[in-house]
Amino acid sequence: MKHIIQFATVFLLLTGCGNKNNQKSASEEQSEEKGIVVTQNQFDSNSLTLGTMEKRTFPKMVETSGMIDVPPENRASVTAFMGGFVKKTSLLIGDRVKKGQLLVTLENQEFVQMQQEYLEVFNQLDFLKAEFERNQTLFDEKIASQKNFLQAKSNYEMAKARYQGLREQLQMLNISPSKVEQGQISPEAAIYAPISGSIIQMNVGRGSYVSPATEILEIVDNSHVHLELTVFEKDILKVKKGQKIQFKIPEASEETFNAEVHLVGASIDGAKRSIQVHGHLEREDENFLPGMFVDAMIMTDTIKTWSLPEEAVIESEGSHFVLRLLGKEDGGYTFERVAVKPGNTFDGHTEIIRTEWSETDQFLTKGVFDLIGG
Structure with missing residues (x-):
């Protein structure tokens, strides 16, 4: 009898637990069926809004970086035509310079020797010219031999060529030939800025020796900057001149900037299997600096499709959801959480790849994150 009573007790306990579990399961199913309920007061106080899907134009994008x-004409690498020691420079990285401004003064005894040679040739030129003209006259009158005439002509032409060559070299060193002709010889040569801009590299200091192969400094003019993008082979045929570009500078700002495809490269880089695309910026008054890394999207085509505001689509646990309005009654709103497959996001709206809904269906377009989280 005792065993029978114990068995009955256990049976009743199990039955009670089963009923409770069934009740709980039924309660969850009922809650799931009811969806998410929002009172009118909650709706108003949280500034929630409703909206319907609308067809919008979305671009097809090519991702690039x-x-x-x-441009090459806005970048100048400054070198010396002849070697020398830096006698004077007061410039630092970041300094602004104007075209024609003195950058560096070099000093070398070879400059003195070149000026001496120039002055010697200059002083000989008048004599050699007169000798040539005299022999030409005598030769024409058959008084002087052809040999003497040709020798005089050769001496004059050689001196003239040397004079012209030395003159050009002096001008390349920014040494005035006119001053040398007046006897003003200097061991110094000046280097001037070929363009206006900012110094981004300074590789020498006072007393440094620079050779003709040494880059003394580099100047960049930021008044016109552009995009240099790398597009991979699989996307090359999609990119055309005139297409719009949206880009960000991830390390500096979250802002999106606009540009346009200006040039598409004519050959593929064999190693990277890519091509260079040159883009012109919509606005150049931003604080862009050469060398800044960019992430960019090139708009290659457009498609018109259904969409919702970007805020209406929430990602949760690896899936995307929207809240569709089931009904409004008793002063409250009832929503169902529906999984969706989103497409591109552009201009504050997200493409919705789903067609079974009606154009009149309403969705929560603001405040979704507060209700279902992310």
């Missing part, structure tokens, strides 16, 4: 750069 690259950097901010300047």
Whole structure:
């Protein structure tokens, strides 16, 4: 009898637990069926809004990356035509210079020797010219021999060529030939800025020796910057001149900037299987600096499709959801959480790849994150 009573007790306990579990499961199913309920007061106090899907134009994008750069004519590498020791320079990286401004003064005894040679040839030129003209006259009158005439002509032409060559070399060193002709010889040569801009590299200091192969400094003019993007082979045929570009500078700002495809490269880089795309910026008054890394999207085509505001689509646990309005009654709103497959996001709206909904269906377009989280 005792065993029978114990068995009955255990049976009743199990039955009670089962009923409780069934009740709980039924309660969850009922809650799931009811969806998410929001009172009118909650709706108003949280500034929630409703909206319907609308058809919008979305661009098809080619993802790429690259950097901010300047045209070749806006970048100058300054070198010396002849070696020498830096006698004077007061410039630092970041200094602004104007075209024609003195950058560096070099000193070398070879400059003195070149000026001496120039002055010697200059002083001989008048004599050699007169000798040539005299022999030409005598030769024409058959008084002087052809040999003497040709020798005089050769001496004059050689001196003239040497004079012209030395003159050009002096001008390349920014040494005035006119001053040398007046006897003003200097061991110094000046180097001037070929363009206006900012110094981004300074490789020498006072007393340094520079050879003709040494880059003394580099100047960049930021007044015109552009995009240099790398597009991979699989996307090359999609990119055309005139297409719009949106880009960000991830290390510096979250802002999105606009540009346009200006040039598409004519050959593929064999190693990277890519091509260079040159883009012109919509606005150049931003603080862009050459060398800044950019992430960019090139808009290659457009498609018109259904969409919702970007805020209406929430990602949660690896899936995307929207809240569709089931009904409004008793002063409250009932929503169902629906999984969706989103497409591109552009201009504050997200493409919705789903067509079974009606155009009149309403969705929560603001405040979704507060209700279902992310």
